[in-house]
Amino acid sequence: MQQPSLSALTSIVEQIARTGDPRTVMSNIVQRLRDIMHVEVCSLYLCTPDFQHLILAATEGLSPQSVGKAKLGLDEGLVGHIAASLSTLNLGDAPADDRFVFIPETHEMPYHRFLGVPLLHLRKLIGVLVIQGREREPFPQEAEAFLITVASQLAGTLSQLQSKGGWYEKKSTRGGYRRFHGLKGAPGLGLGKLWLVRPHLSLDQVRAACTAEPEKDKTAITEAIAAVSEELESGSGHLGQHLPGDLHALFNVYQMMLQSPELSQQITARIDAGDNAPWALKQTITAMAEQFRQADDPYLKARAEDICNIGQRILNQLISRERPSMETPDEALILAGELISIADLADFPLHQIHGIICTQGSTLSHTAILANALGIPAVMGVEQFEPEQHKGAMLIADGHRAECVLNPPAALLTEYRRMIDEEQRFMQGLERLRDQPAVTTDGFTVSLLTNTGLLADATPGLQRGAEGVGLYRSEIPFMIHDSFPTEHEQFMLYHKVLEAYAPRPVSMRTLDIGGDKQLPYFDITETNPYLGWRGIRFSLDNAQLLIAQIRAMLRADVDNNNLRLLVPMVSRVDEMQSFRRYVEKSVDALTREGFAVRMPEIGMMIEVPSAMLLLPRLAPYIDFVSIGSNDLTQYLLAVDRNNPRVSNLFDHLHPAVLVALEQIQQQCEALSLPVSLCGEMASDPAAVLLLVAMGYRCLSLSAYNIPRVKLLIRSISRESLSDLLEQSRQCSSEAEVRALVAPVLEQVGWRQDKRPNLPDEETEGAQ
Ligand code: PEP
Numbered sequence: 150m151q152q153p154s155l156s157a158l159t160s161i162v163e164q165i166a167r168t169g170d171p172r173t174v175m176s177n178i179v180q181r182l183r184d185i186m187h188v189e190v191c192s193l194y195l196c197t198p199d200f201q202h203l204i205l206a207a208t209e210g211l212s213p214q215s216v217g218k219a220k221l222g223l224d225e226g227l228v229g230h231i232a233a234s235l236s237t238l239n240l241g242d243a244p245a246d247d248r249f250v251f252i253p254e255t256h257e258m259p260y261h262r263f264l265g266v267p268l269l270h271l272r273k274l275i276g277v278l279v280i281q282g283r284e285r286e287p288f289p290q291e292a293e294a295f296l297i298t299v300a301s302q303l304a305g306t307l308s309q310l311q312s313k314g315g316w317y318e319k320k321s322t323r324g325g326y327r328r329f330h331g332l333k334g335a336p337g338l339g340l341g342k343l344w345l346v347r348p349h350l351s352l353d354q355v356r357a358a359c360t361a362e363p364e365k366d367k368t369a370i371t372e373a374i375a376a377v378s379e380e381l382e383s384g385s386g387h388l389g390q391h392l393p394g395d396l397h398a399l400f401n402v403y404q405m406m407l408q409s410p411e412l413s414q415q416i417t418a419r420i421d422a423g424d425n426a427p428w429a430l431k432q433t434i435t436a437m438a439e440q441f442r443q444a445d446d447p448y449l450k451a452r453a454e455d456i457c458n459i460g461q462r463i464l465n466q467l468i469s470r471e472r473p474s475m476e477t478p479d480e481a482l483i484l485a486g487e488l489i490s491i492a493d494l495a496d497f498p499l500h501q502i503h504g505i506i507c508t509q510g511s512t513l514s515h516t517a518i519l520a521n522a523l524g525i526p527a528v529m530g531v532e533q534f535e536p537e538q539h540k541g542a543m544l545i546a547d548g549h550r551a552e553c554v555l556n557p558p559a560a561l562l563t564e565y566r567r568m569i570d571e572e573q574r575f576m577q578g579l580e581r582l583r584d585q586p587a588v589t590t591d592g593f594t595v596s597l598l599t600n601t602g603l604l605a606d607a608t609p610g611l612q613r614g615a616e617g618v619g620l621y622r623s624e625i626p627f628m629i630h631d632s633f634p635t636e637h638e639q640f641m642l643y644h645k646v647l648e649a650y651a652p653r654p655v656s657m658r659t660l661d662i663g664g665d666k667q668l669p670y671f672d673i674t675e676t677n678p679y680l681g682w683r684g685i686r687f688s689l690d691n692a693q694l695l696i697a698q699i700r701a702m703l704r705a706d707v708d709n710n711n712l713r714l715l716v717p718m719v720s721r722v723d724e725m726q727s728f729r730r731y732v733e734k735s736v737d738a739l740t741r742e743g744f745a746v747r748m749p750e751i752g753m754m755i756e757v758p759s760a761m762l763l764l765p766r767l768a769p770y771i772d773f774v775s776i777g778s779n780d781l782t783q784y785l786l787a788v789d790r791n792n793p794r795v796s797n798l799f800d801h802l803h804p805a806v807l808v809a810l811e812q813i814q815q816q817c818e819a820l821s822l823p824v825s826l827c828g829e830m831a832s833d834p835a836a837v838l839l840l841v842a843m844g845y846r847c848l849s850l851s852a853y854n855i856p857r858v859k860l861l862i863r864s865i866s867r868e869s870l871s872d873l874l875e876q877s878r879q880c881s882s883e884a885e886v887r888a889l890v891a892p893v894l895e896q897v898g899w900r901q902d903k904r905p906n907l908p909d910e911e912t913e914g915a916q
């Protein structure tokens with residue numbers, strides 16, 4: 150058997166999977182596989198969402214009428230046997246096998262040789278891939294090896310298609326109740342009507358995509374062209390006689406282009422050939438613009454720009470971005486879309502936004518940071534969710550569990566309403582704690598500081614009783630700029646933050662870009678960004694940026710006197726040595742320039758295991774330590790928490806992380822270095838108990854969580870936690886640690902946010 154090209158197959162499949170509807174993609178897969186492998190039958194069986202049955206999802210060779218209908222129980226027939234045993238089956242005469250079950254609608258009797266392999270993705274059975282032929286001998290070993298490889302390559306794509314639904318006859322998911330998992334964006338619960346936020350898309354950004362419904366696409370194009378024409382008509386009419394003559398002429402040119410039969414004919418022809426409307430539009434406009442550019446006549450040449458302009462207008466109409474109606478200004482909305490930007494949020498009054506659901510992005514995306522700052526529940530990276538299919542549906546954004554619930558049934562809706570009410574009352578009740586210390590019943594005091602990065606969240610931090618800022622993520626203002634901010638721009642910004650918190654301390658961390666924190670105006674493309682040009686490494690290699698930042702911070706501190714500097718992603722002693730030298734030099738230079746600056750305390754983030762192991766050697770160059778438990782967990786466990794394939798392995802209660810944290814605490818005590826912890830761990834009640842037991846006296850967390858964590862600390866005695874800590878030292882998994890801590894939390898009356906489990910839930914997504 151000739152060796153087919155696997156990479157060609159997978160790249161085609163991935164390309165189709167991004168755009169086509171599940172049925173088309175699946176039938177393309179079996180068709181290509183049958184051709185590549187030179188067999189008579191290739192079929193794909195997929196598990197139903199309840200994992201009770203396998204359904205023929207696509208076939209090339211069996212009766213097409215059986216697709217979506219032929220159904221087997223798990224362990225029923227040869228296909229069921231493969232699913233139940235998770236092993237390959239290669240037979241010379243399938244109908245003669247005891248396990249064979251004949252499904253009349255498939256018409257498969259003439260086929261004897263049978264090879265089936267299970268499809269597994271992330272330990273989960275997706276379905277079974279089968280090839281069949283008329284000969285009466287098993288398939289050769291190479292065919293078996295190839296099919297196993299193909300199955301492993303395709304499982305991820307097929308798993309996505311499987312969860313999209315629409316590939317077999319079942320009750321419509323429209324209007325149906327479903328839950329989707331994503332990644333944590335911002336805590337809280339929100340309930341409202343799904344409001345689709347479409348991305349701003351320029352014609353340049355349109356990518357190749359197939360149409361699933363050509364007639365619908367053609368109508369959409371016709372309507373978009375008509376709408377642009379009307380827009381131009383009313384624009385020119387509205388401006389009337391005020392328009393200069395040459396602009397009148399331009400409007401006429403635009404109208405002529407819009408009305409030209411070539412434009413609509415060419416777009417329609419491309420849609421008929423399989424392209425979707427935006428892609429057909431882009432290709433047509435590009436080709437027409439190119440024709441104009443080729444012209445010798447300078448007047449015609451200049452029309453290239455006009456046709457591009459027209460194309461962009463048609464595209465805007467095609468993906469028209471809706472706004473909430475003025476008649477429903479108080480309606481609660483959950484904004485849903487790929488990624489929702491600051492500009493998108495600005496289209497809505499804040500009180501109307503009850504939640505944010507993004508199908509892309511991660512915990513540290515812009516949107517998540519912004520949602521945290523504004524106190525809006527957010528769930529990120531809900532890959533399986535297709536908001537455009539459910540416009541106007543009722544949606545719950547559950548930021549605590551990182552999930553969204555579509556069309557919740559009445560009982561669940563009532564329960565969520567109760568929880569939202571309870572949460573509001575709970576938070577209001579906590580206001581009385583604002584000026585109280587976070588002290589255990591036996592007198593152990595913990596400072597609670599806040600994490601911030603936007604000016605917008607300075608107020609919530611203060612309102613919720615933050616005793617200062619434990620982590621100011623300076624990259625956030627860099628991320629929402631469109632070029633590196635100047636020293637003066639930075640000075641203005643830092644000054645406002647320091648002033649808002651003075652005299653409380655503010656630890657300003659220098660730029661921490663790289664990994665998943667990218668600047669829109671400075672592309673860093675790396676094979677392994679988490680092990681690359683991140684944090685202090687980037688800053689030291691771009692000393693001009695670092696010096697400007699240090700200078701801006703030092704100047705902002707002049708009349709506030711509350712600045713502390715914090716260095717991210719330290720992994721080597723010489724990094725802290727160099728950083729300290731830059732600060733000393735900046736203090737000297739600014740003093741000479743007449744600024745009354747002072748040498749601030751310098752802190753180091755422990756995020757990389759080497760910084761933890763070298764702590765005694767780093768101590769001479771630092772005044773305090775701040776543990777970034779997010780990155781420390783990531784690097785200790787070698788788990789990228791934004792990677793859905795492994796994010797279930799990311800847990801800061803992993804025993805190795807706890808060992809590291811105890812070691813850091815003890816070393817800092819021995820070295821007389823103040824230590825705080827500023828990752829998400831500081832908001833996890835189970836972790837807080839263990840951290841207090843270890844002796845941590847300072848935590849930095851989002852403003853939203855400060856009152857809860859304060860309440861928890863005030864309701865426990867540290868003494869009573871020492872047994873818990875001792876027992877946790879014996880645990881060998883994070884699950885054991887959580888099971889150990891849960892009863893203690895219950896004992897102090899800590900509310901676990903319980904959600905009722907209703908029958909027939911369909912749960913999808915990462916995790
Ligand atoms: C951390 O790594 O825990 C941390 C606080 O830094 P960031 O989340 O900004 O990477």
Ligand code: MG
Pocket residue numbers: 756777779780
């Ligand atoms: Mg970090």
